[in-house]
Amino acid sequence: MARYRLLDLRIDLDHQTVERAGTRLEVAGLSFRLLACLIEHGDHVVTFDELIAAVWAPAVVNEETVTQRVRLLRQALGDDARAPRYIRTVRSRGYQLGAPVIPDLVEPGRRRLALWPALAAVSVLAVTALGASFLAREEKPVTSAEQEILDRAQWYARIGQRDNNERALALYDRALHEAPDDVDALVGASRTRAARTCLYNGSTDDARDALRIASRAVSVGSDNPRAWSALGYARDCLGDIGGAIAAYEAAVRLDPDDDATRSSAAYLYQEQGRLADAMRANLDMRGDPGRVRYREVQLAREYELLGFVTQAGQRYKRIFELAPDNVFGNLGWPAYLFAHGRFDEARAAVAEARQRDTARPELAQLDGELALRRGDHAAAANAFAEAHALRPDASLPGTLVLLHASQPLTGDALAQRIADTRKALVDNPWPASRFELVWLMEAAGDHRGAIAALEEAVAMGWRDTGYLRASPLFATIAADPGFQDVIDSIDRRTRAERERVLDASWCPSDLPCHEPQKRDPPL
Template identity: 85%
Template sequence: MRRYRLLDLIIDLDRQTVERDGIRLDVAGLSFRLLACLVEHGDRVVTFDELIDAVWAPAVVNEETITQRVRLLRQALGDDARAPRYVRTVRSRGYQLGAPVVPDLIEHGKRRFTLWPALAAVGVLAAAAFGASFLAREQKPAPSAEQQILDRAHWYARMGQRDNNERALALYDRALHEAPDDVEALSGASRTRAARTCLYNGSIDDARDALRIAGRAVSVGSESAVAWSALGYARDCLGDIGGAIAAYEAAVRLDPADDATRSSAAYLYQEQGRLADALHANLSMQGDPARVRYRDVQLAREYELLGFTTQAGQRYKQVFDLAPDNVFGNIGWPAYLFARGRFDEARAAIAAARQRDTARPELPLLEGELALRRGDKDAASNAFAEAHALRPEASLPETLSLLYAARPIAGEALQQRVVATRKALANDPWPASRFELVWLLQAAGDHRGAIAALDDAVAMGWRDAGYLRASPLFAPIAADPGFQDVIGSIERRTRAERERVLEAKWCPADLPCDRESRASALLQDTVP
């Protein structure tokens, strides 16, 4: 029998019945088929198109039809759309269950429950993947109260919004209060704290706490892939690229099926300029790639940096249109348009992303650059100030807010900031951090030093020549032959990575991997 429990509901897919406390609810026809479709997809968001195909096909219906049917289903279940328990709306995408669903097995009149096994919470740019399907019929002992807390924490952490991250963190801390050395709870508590810093503009102290807790998780469970992945995420959020990669790779060695952690490592390979390695890692998923939340954005970025700009644009646009809650998709598409010189489209995309409550400093920073391009210095100043307010502990937005303030930083204050920035960069592995020094040296009139700092960024892994060409922030040195040398260095390095991809056995089908097409592919420019 295919019977499942969703909170206090018993859903029998074979008999097409829904019960609560032994009382059958009036859920039938299209309403039951809709609920059954959600149950069969487990924790995954079921898109409007998938629902149409599974519930209504071959009839032709629209999203409004689905919305009305969900309303009827909620009425039958006694669910409240304002605070849903059973069916959750995912804006502009579709619907998903509001809680984990588990098989409900009956044997000799006694009911036993199998636990839907869970693994890790979100990665840096990736959501957690749950290792086993809830449809598995093997019987397991009823979960303990502590395990139920952890399962619910995993559920909230996987959703990805700020408020759900806080709910997950509170549950992980509650679990740790009962079992201070539980590796699963330690790892989850670390991840949700690091997510405060990485995803939700929280204090750097949260990431430091996350690192401490993850270190404890690894010391308790040195063979736990979940613990090593949490350690990688904490180091990632603190800017330790090398340490994060080492921890991520340790996690993948322990659990090769951990696609979320593999994708997190891929992002850092990309930052180091290892574009072929990054693309290969993101194409090597062992489970369902759709369950790795930010993988599609990473693939688009890798395609863009490798010079496959048409394919990159298609991927960015698809994520932007179909996943409005994907924070990095909301940043990636406007940034792609900007680097391609499509400034009006970039401005419109930023406006749309802002309506989606994408409270990240990248958007106002890009707005500031667009304002500078059209000569609106006041708007640029306001935008950079907003970016600084969103992430007050980040140095780069603060520098731009100082350089483009009504009274820009100058003289001795400027020189002191140059010195302080050089000192800070001595231990900073992120290539784009060098831009801050570039802009300060430009303002100080040291164009030779600015180009040297830009060259350092390229040596460390920066590969986006399109952005350097498009950004007005580099205007003071753009005509310098040294600037063109930097662009040429990026293109040579990128060409070598692109050749690696086109020659690889794993070269993706949407790229010109055959020998006849390769020569023309290598001549592709990185900008139109």
């Protein structure tokens, strides 16, 4: 019998049924055939031509027909195209499953424990009742020589520097050559490749390779939390927020003591505007919080966005002073100073971070915005060009280069850039990605369009009013009443999150916590 699991879905290809938590979903006909085709291709991208041949032949249809059918299938599954869990769009190519599909070996009618139940908010962070015997998996023994390679690779990977990441990657690849199905080797090979993209300005091709390897790790070790965490990291580095959260949550459910993965999920909650969930997850550390890289920066950001500005500044400054090798600390403190109008201090902090060899496009962009504030357009153009050079496959820095060149983008070229950007943003779940469209619409003189793009960023989770007020990139719409409406909308949403924190039993001791009437259950 051909039965499979896709996250919390159970799919029976023979009987053409799809269930979630014992409830059958209305997936039939062409929609089911489309889903079956994706399942048969596993983690591979299925092109439009392949889908048309498998699902519609001998009828003659076009790509729009496929797109419409995918939309109907997503509706039936309860999937969100902006944060897909089950079906991902691969721009200009086709579609692929949003998570590894695994065989479902449970016979119909037998009682079973679902390994991936539907998760809501951060309830996944609770310790589940799965027994160790249920999660146990017999894995191929590793020879001492292979283990020595893995141990050395892990040692290099923990250091966190670019050169050492490359040394770790080479060792993991060597281990994979000896043992292609070893989960630890697959996980390490995936994470070091993803780190190239996320931490060291590498191409997204590295993250795609990481995703392929992590999917293999999950296929080999479906009950291995490290495999799911690596899958989440690869999706995270590719900008797939929904897919990353689903994988991170699966990892934490399998191993509630995995503080690093819990913190990774918290960062993405933060990006979605779920600030209380993010803070709670980052505070719920089962081991030594000091061992969770970047957690302190994330907490500082959560304090800042929730309006606890003094506490946030103290945290950012301490990280900047005590951890000069913390790449996100080197970004966080200058950005905080900038957002709160301390522009001279921000400029000095940017210069110091640059001396620490923090080669990040975000830092170069901030340097450009500081240059614009002081009227130095040439320096701004150079800084934006540097940001683009650091991440040439990213569209947003390229747009800043075009808009602030000696001969800025205008006319038909500007209109085409706007059209291309709109198309590229369709499946992009990152709130700040909408700023590119804001700036293009400003350049075109379309204030209504710029405000609409800004509103979309807020709806997707953007919560930083300080940056919007401080950045000269929003100067042409700052006096528009719609801009103040956006600020007010963020303030309303943030107040609600702030009250959730202050009323919670886990409210941090350095905040003016209320006495909660009803204690929140522990994570």
